[in-house]
Amino acid sequence: MHFDVIVLGAGAAGMMCAATAGQRGRRVLLLDHADKLAEKIRISGGGRSNFTNLQARHDCYVSENPNFCRSALAQYTPRDFIALVERYGIAYHEKKLGQLFCDDSSQQIIDMLDEECRAAGVERRMGARVEQVGRSDDGFVVATSIGSFSAESLVVATGGLSIPQIGATPLGYQIAEQFGLPVTALTPALVPLTFHVDDATRFAPLAGVSLDTEVRIGKVRFRENVLFTHKGLSGPAILQISSYWQPGQEIIIDLLPETDAEAWLEERAGSEQLLANAMGELGWPKRFAEAWLEGQGANVRGKDLSPKKRRQLAVTLHNWRVLPNGTQGYKKAEVTRGGVSTKALSSKTMMANEVPGLFFIGEVVDITGWLGGYNFQWAWSSGFVAGKNC
Numbered sequence: 001m002h003f004d005v006i007v008l009g010a011g012a013a014g015m016m017c018a019a020t021a022g023q024r025g026r027r028v029l030l031l032d033h034a035d036k037l038a039e040k041i042r043i044s045g046g047g048r049s050n051f052t053n054l055q056a057r058h059d060c061y062v063s064e065n066p067n068f069c070r071s072a073l074a075q076y077t078p079r080d081f082i083a084l085v086e087r088y089g090i091a092y093h094e095k096k097l098g099q100l101f102c103d104d105s106s107q108q109i110i111d112m113l114d115e116e117c118r119a120a121g122v123e124r125r126m127g128a129r130v131e132q133v134g135r136s137d138d139g140f141v142v143a144t145s146i147g148s149f150s151a152e153s154l155v156v157a158t159g160g161l162s163i164p165q166i167g168a169t170p171l172g173y174q175i176a177e178q179f180g181l182p183v184t185a186l187t188p189a190l191v192p193l194t195f196h197v198d199d200a201t202r203f204a205p206l207a208g209v210s211l212d213t214e215v216r217i218g219k220v221r222f223r224e225n226v227l228f229t230h231k232g233l234s235g236p237a238i239l240q241i242s243s244y245w246q247p248g249q250e251i252i253i254d255l256l257p258e259t260d261a262e263a264w265l266e267e268r269a270g271s272e273q274l275l276a277n278a279m280g281e282l283g284w285p286k287r288f289a290e291a292w293l294e295g296q297g298a299n300v301r302g303k304d305l306s307p308k309k310r311r312q313l314a315v316t317l318h319n320w321r322v323l324p325n326g327t328q329g330y331k332k333a334e335v336t337r338g339g340v341s342t343k344a345l346s347s348k349t350m351m352a353n354e355v356p357g358l359f360f361i362g363e364v365v366d367i368t369g370w371l372g373g374y375n376f377q378w379a380w381s382s383g384f385v386a387g388k389n390c
Helices: 012-023 039-047 066-075 078-087 107-119 171-178 197-206 236-242 261-267 275-282 286-295 307-318 374-389
Strands: 002-008 028-032 050-053 092-094 099-102 123-126 130-136 139-144 147-156 187-189 210-217 220-228 232-234 251-254 320-322 335-337 358-360
Touching (some): 002 012, 012 028, 012 107, 012 147, 012 374, 039 050, 039 107, 050 374, 066 374, 078 107, 078 374, 130 171, 210 236, 232 236, 275 286, 307 320
Parallel strands (some): 002 028, 147 358
Antiparallel strands (some): 130 139, 210 220, 210 251, 251 320
16 A cells, blocks of 8 residues: 555654644555554643643753754744644643643543544554565555555654553664664653662652752753652652763752751751751751751751851752662653754754655654653654655
């Protein structure tokens, strides 16, 4: 069976691309090895889909070339996707920091995209495992477990390695390498970090404790909560910084981002109160205060801290250095950092520079967004651009 366009992957980017291409009058086939549409959309945002972010811009993305995503984000903006959501009467709200969620269910976004594909005449085959991809005289041939299909254009929207339990595979990277496109190093991103043994022994009993912090690596910093787990650190600030973290690198946590720690400690210079108890007024749970201060040798009465110790403790409160042991891997990662190199793709069309008719979009590309709807916006934008050009 011959089509104008074959799209591999019926997720966010793939469905957007298929619908856009179909609306241009292209005969489109959408293939996926899964039995259900867009599982990643379904589970996102706690089942309510954080479908975009009002603040999406190129510097909210990690890549060997962060400027690459400028064109796609300009061609299809968050406002464009919001207009589509509103046209379907889907109620939504801003949770915080520009993050938009469905009021009801993420299934509404899936149904919307499914209807867009249906209205555009897109043919879909689910449960179609790709067995081989090759070139033909007039484009590409895709052999699958349900038959072979050919098309002038092939769009790879197969996603990354994150969340393998819902079907993630390395297929997209394999296709890129088959056609000579470089793939940058792949690592889990937006993922919890793990403790070394000594830190785990001290802090594992604090699982469930959440603190307002600022976490940074170099000039990159995020002001959000850190969550202690049985294995290490999680929460929005840690997931964000994980996209920048490299093995063997320390992260620095400001435990009191809105407080002058030295001035606060000086106010307690003559106090009989234990610091762990006094920390309660700063929002610290007592069990965390006790564990952290004991690690600093400072769970004492305010009057027992020397001026030198106060200064040292103040510096550490604003610059707590933690050396993670690693990450919790792709099973807990929201996305994959790295992917098909942007050097091999056109930022204006998403087509491979040296392989006419071959496109890569979404998570499979070396573009990783921040937590909070940025990766879905990249899916919509890159899918739209490819759909306009495939």
